[in-house]
């Protein structure tokens with residue numbers, strides 16, 4: 001019997017759709033969510049702490065860097081600070097979508113962060129610290145993406161986009177050292 005073009009090859013599980021429709025207090029999280037939600041929220045909160053520490057480090061570097069020849073470097077530090085802020089916001093938003101609480105507690109920020117703060121006063125030391133922090137962030141995001149696999153595609157895609165941005169940041173810092 002020939003295939004009816006209007007019959008889809010994959011049948012939607014209608015019972016699952018009805019369950020999804022009924023639990024409205026769960027917001028974006030439906031019963032089909034495959035990942036370990038609590039573990040994903042923990043990972044995202046550690047990434048949030050990392051982004052906030054990176055934001056503070058770049059902000060300080062932006063304000064501290066001086067000298068006529070360092071204008072373009074200052075601009076780069078500021079742009080990175082702004083992008084770390086965007087990453088932090090994306091992570092916090094996703095934590096809320098997963099019915100978690102984004103942790104902005106400054107008292108525990110540095111111990112939860114993968115990357116370190118830096119209070120260098122020499123430009124070269126600042127750039128090196130940023131390059132190291134970016135490489136740590138890239139590796140942490142890679143491991144998170146691997147852990148989540150295909151169980152939470154929305155989170156995976158977001159982390160992949162952030163990781164691509166950190167790769168760009170690392171490349172920018174290495175160019176400044178050349």
Ligand SMILES: [Fe+2]
Nearest residue numbers: 051083084087
């Ligand atoms: Fe970032």
Ligand SMILES: [Fe+2]
Nearest residue numbers: 134165166169
């Ligand atoms: Fe970065």
